[in-house]
Amino acid sequence: MKAFIAISDNNGMESKIDTRFGRGNYFMTYDMDNDIIVDVEENKFREDGHGVGIKTAGIAVEKGCALVMGARPGPKAEQVFVEGKVEIFVITEGTVNDAIRSYRKK
Numbered sequence: 497m498k499a500f501i502a503i504s505d506n507n508g509m510e511s512k513i514d515t516r517f518g519r520g521n522y523f524m525t526y527d528m529d530n531d532i533i534v535d536v537e538e539n540k541f542r543e544d545g546h547g548v549g550i551k552t553a554g555i556a557v558e559k560g561c562a563l564v565m566g567a568r569p570g571p572k573a574e575q576v577f578v579e580g581k582v583e584i585f586v587i588t589e590g591t592v593n594d595a596i597r598s599y600r601k602k
Contacts, residue, residue: 498534499526499599500556500582501592502566506536509593517569518542518549524592525559549573556582565595 502520503511514520519542525534541551549569553576556564563583568574577584585602587595 497528497563498559498561499528499563499565499596500524500559500561501526501564501595502552503536503592508533509591511536511592513566513587513590513592513595515567515588517564517567518552518573520552520566523552523555525561526592526596528563528596547572550576553577553580553582556580563599565599 501524502514502517503522503524504514505511506522520539522536522538524536527534541548550572553573557580561582563585564577565585565587567588568586585599587598
C-alpha cells in the first residue's frame, strides 16, 4: 500500500509532518509494504489561491495511494479521497517515522 504524506521539510524519514494538508511544503509517497520512500516532490500548488486541496488530493489518487497522512484535508479534498476510497489518517505533529508507527498501532 502506498501512503501520501504532507511534510514540511525534505529530510527523509525524519521529515516533519506539515500542519497543512493542501498547502504543505512537500509530499512524500511511501511504500508501506516495503518500507521505502518512493518519492518526495515539492508542492507546486501551495501558493495557488483556491482549490489547492482538491489538486493535491488528485495527485495522491493518480499515484494510486490508498492512504493519506497529515492534517485533516478540507471538505472538497476529503470528498475526492472518499470517492477514490483513500483512507485518511490525521496526524499534525512529529515525523514521518512517528506517523507510520502511529498508523500501524491503530
